[in-house]
Amino acid sequence: MIRFFAASADIQGDTVTLSQDDSAHLHSLRVSPFELFTVCDGEGFDYVCKLGEKSSGTIAHIVEKRASCGEPTVRCHVYIALAKGDRLDYAVQKSVELGAFEIVLFHCARCIATLSNMPKKIARLQRIALETAKQCGRGRVPSVCVAESFKVAAEQAAFAELPLFFYEDEKELSLKAALERGPVKAISDSGGNTLGSNKSSGDTSGSNISDSNKPGDKTAGFCTSRYKSISILTGPEGGFEPYEAEIAREAGLISVSLGPRILRCETAPIAALSVIMFTQNELEARQSQTGSDCQL
DSSP: OOEEEOOGGGEETTEEEOOHHHHHHHHHTTOOTTOOEEEEOSSSEEEEEEOOTTOOSSEEEEEEEEEOOOOOSSEEEEEEEOOSTTHHHHHHHHHHHHTEEEEEEEOOTTOSSOSTTHHHHHHHHHHHHHHHHHHHTOSSOOEEEEOSSHHHHHHHHTTSSEEEEEOTTOOSOBHHHHHHTOOOSOEEOTTSOEEOOSSOTTOOSSTTOOOTTSTTOTTTTSOOOOOSEEEEEEOOTTOOOHHHHHHHHHHTOEEEBOOSSOOOTTTHHHHHHHHHHHHHHHHHHHHHHHTOOOOO
């Protein structure tokens, strides 16, 4: 069905007040009075609606309310270095499709793109995020913003359970191994109780990787930790300067590799996000089949 987003304040009782743009869109599509479409409140619920025979076109009538099914259980915060041309458009669009919770842009030493005219750029990218969220059935529209500096971006990214810094000179720790090691941050459950973590936030070594490859372990080679939040930080066209890698590590990020090949700046975040979403979805499927509790 056609999909729109509306603020919670525009959803009252059994009606939804559509924006002028959405009303015009419905009119251009020649939607019939009783043809169904979806309005999402961006907070986890979808409303199946119809215009009704005597509707003005701005008021939709709610037929059914149901939970949104397009949101992943893990919140992936994607930090992307500024890129030139349409590379950034591509990275934002695909990140939204794959389930990014938010997208934060930042400038660093080897970025070719500059911070000039950022309000206009952010507005355009936010529109791309909105249209993509409609197209792929998301339950919310991920925000797109810009960090004040690379250092600020690294510090923000470090608050996730698993904060990952993708560095082309990393030779030891792979993304797969980092996912297997478990959360590195202590988190709180809904009752405010602190849940354990496998590592202290300052330990960025690979020494605490889980021993899931023991003989006879049926989950060998597979991510066995289900995360609530993961951050991924990827670099610009020319990669990171060594001192920037040090800033990232000091902030608490874990330096990881995506493999022996050098990926383009718009490909790296998509590759990382794809792997993360796949492993978490597979883990959830296995746990639902076995009835085991989620490992946090």
